[in-house]
Amino acid sequence: MPDYKNILSNRYPLAQSWTLAVAERAGAYGPARKALGTMTPEQIKNEVKAANVRGRGGAGFPAGMKWGFLNPKPGQDVYLVVNADEGEPGTFKDRTIMEKDPHRLVEGCIISMYAIGAHKTFIFVRCELVLAIQRLEAAVKEAHQKGYLGARPFGKDHPMDIVVHPGAGAYICGEETSLLNALEGQRGEPRLKPPFPAVKGAFGMPTIVNNVETISSVPDVVSMGGEAWSNLSLLPPEMKDGGTRLYGVSGHVVRPGVFEAPVGITLRELIYDFGGGMLHKDRPLKGVIPGGSSTPVLRPEDKVHAPDPKSPMNKWHGKSHLDVPMGVDTMRNLGTMLGTCCAIVMDSSVNMVEASRNLMKFYHHESCGQCTPCREGTGWLEDTLNKLASGRGKASDVDLLVDIANNMMGNTICALADGTAMPMLAFVRKYRKEFLEAAEKGLGPSHRLDEAVRAALVGGARVAAHAEAMGGAA
Amino acid sequence: MTTPAQSHAPLTLTPEQERRIDEILGRYPTRRAACLPTLHVCQEAVGWVSPAVVAYVSQRLGMAASEVQGVVTFYTMYHQAPVGKHVLWVCRTLSCDLRGGKTMQEHLEKRLGCHAGETTADGQWTLKKAECLAACGYAPMVQIDDRFYENLTPEKLDALMDRIERGEMPAQEETAWTPNQAS
Numbered sequence: 256m257p258d259y260k261n262i263l264s265n266r267y268p269l270a271q272s273w274t275l276a277v278a279e280r281a282g283a284y285g286p287a288r289k290a291l292g293t294m295t296p297e298q299i300k301n302e303v304k305a306a307n308v309r310g311r312g313g314a315g316f317p318a319g320m321k322w323g324f325l326n327p328k329p330g331q332d333v334y335l336v337v338n339a340d341e342g343e344p345g346t347f348k349d350r351t352i353m354e355k356d357p358h359r360l361v362e363g364c365i366i367s368m369y370a371i372g373a374h375k376t377f378i379f380v381r382c383e384l385v386l387a388i389q390r391l392e393a394a395v396k397e398a399h400q401k402g403y404l405g406a407r408p409f410g411k412d413h414p415m416d417i418v419v420h421p422g423a424g425a426y427i428c429g430e431e432t433s434l435l436n437a438l439e440g441q442r443g444e445p446r447l448k449p450p451f452p453a454v455k456g457a458f459g460m461p462t463i464v465n466n467v468e469t470i471s472s473v474p475d476v477v478s479m480g481g482e483a484w485s486n487l488s489l490l491p492p493e494m495k496d497g498g499t500r501l502y503g504v505s506g507h508v509v510r511p512g513v514f515e516a517p518v519g520i521t522l523r524e525l526i527y528d529f530g531g532g533m534l535h536k537d538r539p540l541k542g543v544i545p546g547g548s549s550t551p552v553l554r555p556e557d558k559v560h561a562p563d564p565k566s567p568m569n570k571w572h573g574k575s576h577l578d579v580p581m582g583v584d585t586m587r588n589l590g591t592m593l594g595t596c597c598a599i600v601m602d603s604s605v606n607m608v609e610a611s612r613n614l615m616k617f618y619h620h621e622s623c624g625q626c627t628p629c630r631e632g633t634g635w636l637e638d639t640l641n642k643l644a645s646g647r648g649k650a651s652d653v654d655l656l657v658d659i660a661n662n663m664m665g666n667t668i669c670a671l672a673d674g675t676a677m678p679m680l681a682f683v684r685k686y687r688k689e690f691l692e693a694a695e696k697g698l699g700p701s702h703r704l705d706e707a708v709r710a711a712l713v714g715g716a717r718v719a720a721h722a723e724a725m726g727g728a729a
Numbered sequence: 730m731t732t733p734a735q736s737h738a739p740l741t742l743t744p745e746q747e748r749r750i751d752e753i754l755g756r757y758p759t760r761r762a763a764c765l766p767t768l769h770v771c772q773e774a775v776g777w778v779s780p781a782v783v784a785y786v787s788q789r790l791g792m793a794a795s796e797v798q799g800v801v802t803f804y805t806m807y808h809q810a811p812v813g814k815h816v817l818w819v820c821r822t823l824s825c826d827l828r829g830g831k832t833m834q835e836h837l838e839k840r841l842g843c844h845a846g847e848t849t850a851d852g853q854w855t856l857k858k859a860e861c862l863a864a865c866g867y868a869p870m871v872q873i874d875d876r877f878y879e880n881l882t883p884e885k886l887d888a889l890m891d892r893i894e895r896g897e898m899p900a901q902e903e904t905a906w907t908p909n910q911a912s
């Protein structure tokens with residue numbers, strides 16, 4: 256394992272790390288005491304700005320700037336809403352915080368509520384994460400018993416409460432305005448923006464919606480100071496993409512999992528150093544989806560083309576996409592997105608028609624159906640891919656995929672449609688030959704996505720191989 | 730579990746369940762906001778969202794029955810028909826499928842003698858396909874009732890299901906965590 260410091264995850268390995276006693280002995284609630292005891296809300300907001308915290312929920316918006324949009328009218332309540340809907344395929348990082356260190360999130364909520372002038376936080380957790388919900392609810396209860404929540408947290412006359420709100424199974428509820436509708440007891444359909452939640456959010460009140468990991472970073476920002484926390488990042492300071500973060504890696508690697516590293520490690524480090532390399536040495540890397548399924552796939556053989564010395568990417572001119580430090584802006588410059596920073600790794604056994612068909616089925620299932628281009632487009636993409644896979648397709652269907660995707664973009668209420676279309680376009684552009692082959696011959700049983708592991712799974716050998724790999728790498 | 734015939738009788742909850750709903754109502758500035766959590770409590774009590782549940786929730790929260798129904802149909806975790814004693818969700822999204830999601834589903838269909846979306850003849854199991862359950866690095870995985878079982882093989886899954894059929898509740902394993910070297 257690489258030797259970066261575990262900061263956000265430093266309490267994860269402790270026995271009973273989710274209890275207040277253990278967490279507090281290891282430093283929890285020190286930052287909250289400091290923030291509420293010695294700092295003004297303005298000072299905290301300035302530290303969060305200086306920290307260059309980019310939202311960890313996928314869009315990478317600067318948290319400090321978002322908090323700055325709040326301007327409540329007299330008499331209006333302000334709410335903090337934590338997005339714990341974690342449903343983007345490939346993404347499984349927020350769960351670790353809620354299960355292993357829920358007090359870090361509770362403490363982040365306490366400091367953030369104080370900073371933005373909120374008295375109530377709703378943590379919206381997808382209901383499937385039962386263990387996470389249990390541990391969060393227990394943590395909130397413990398914090399109340401200690402007086403860290405309630406009438407006078409840390410002696411401050413600023414009453415605070417946290418409500419853990421279960422979702423009910425719908426990916427779209429991760430979209431922040433859909434989440435607010437679900438919180439209010441409605442169907443989880445996204446709202447037209449503007450107004451943005453900071454102006455009119457939960458129950459019509461000014462609301463800040465942030466991801467679990469974003470809010471969980473706030474205690475460290477306060478204890479280290481914003482600038483020091485920002486400088487943990489490996490990216491140059493002018494990129495304003497600071498700190499340390501959780502990375503995930505799944506798919507065809509030896510050691511899938513969640514890891515912590517500074518912002519700005521490369522996909523190569525994530526796959527080979529953290530993930531332990533490709534699962535089968537004879538099956539090389541074919542493509543990697545860098546940050547959840549809505550981010551366009553990258554190929555290892557593609558090189559950065561930025562000969563202009565003034566280009567922000569010039570430093571990496573000629574390098575593989577795998578060797579560019581991962582940041583919100585660097586990934587955008589590669590034509591993809593950093594997203595949730597959880598990579599899906601696919602080896603040479605994977606047929607990209609099948610991979611994209613799996614995802615388009617997902618998006619079709621999860622589209623809320625409000626906008627015609629999205630409702631029809633996701634279904635049409637899935638149908639067309641089904642046709643190609645079953646051998647009923649023709650070459651023009653490959654261009655049809657591109658047309659459908661192009662017509663979905665920029666025409667809808669929320670970003671689900673773009674998050675479907677962009678990856679579809681990248682799959683076709685980068686693996687066009689495979690789509691044309693499918694149009695000609697269809698796909699056979701050997702194109703199953705689990706082809707690489709099936710023999711071992713059915714034969715029972717995978718357990719042993721897996722145990723050896725884990726042991727060998729530890 | 731309630732049979733469809735019983736489901737038209739008005740819903741009566743235990744005092745403990747009523748107390749839980751009162752407590753939920755106290756959390757929000759509007760009654761309607763209690764809709765999702767209240768439906769969860771009722772589904773836990775009845776086994777599915779029966780017409781009686783919809784009637785109860787609409788009356789308790791002051792919503793039209795059609796509004797409650799609209800909410801129920803939007804979300805996948807509300808069962809709109811009775812289900813088996815155990816509900817087994819097998820994740821079939823990309824990360825899981827790369828590591829054997831389909832193999833797991835096939836194994837389950839063979840073992841249970843039913844397809845995804847169906848309930849076994851003896852009413853013990855309902856098998857459902859799930860979309861990504863935030864366990865992608867621990868694939869393949871299933872959710873059985875309220876627990877995740879991860880890093881599965883067909884053998885491991887069989888052993889778990891055997892235990893569940895004997896009335897045990899195998900605990901969800903603590904998710905593995907590998908700290909970096911410096912720590």
Ligand SMILES: Cc1cc2nc3c(=O)[nH]c(=O)nc-3n(C[C@H](O)[C@H](O)[C@H](O)COP(=O)(O)O)c2cc1C
Nearest residue numbers: 310311312338340341342429430431465466469670
């Ligand atoms: C379809 C869709 C699904 C999303 N799912 C999630 C999610 O599960 N968790 C999350 O934090 N953000 C998700 N987002 C992003 C949120 O809309 C929002 O940008 C985020 O919660 C803001 O928090 P941050 O600024 O701290 O990242 C999703 C967005 C879209 C369009």
Ligand code: SF4
Nearest residue numbers: 623625626629667669
């Ligand atoms: S883009 Fe799709 S998911 Fe988003 S609001 Fe429109 S139909 Fe619903």
Ligand code: FES
Nearest residue numbers: 820825862864865
């Ligand atoms: S793909 Fe199965 S848990 Fe994410």
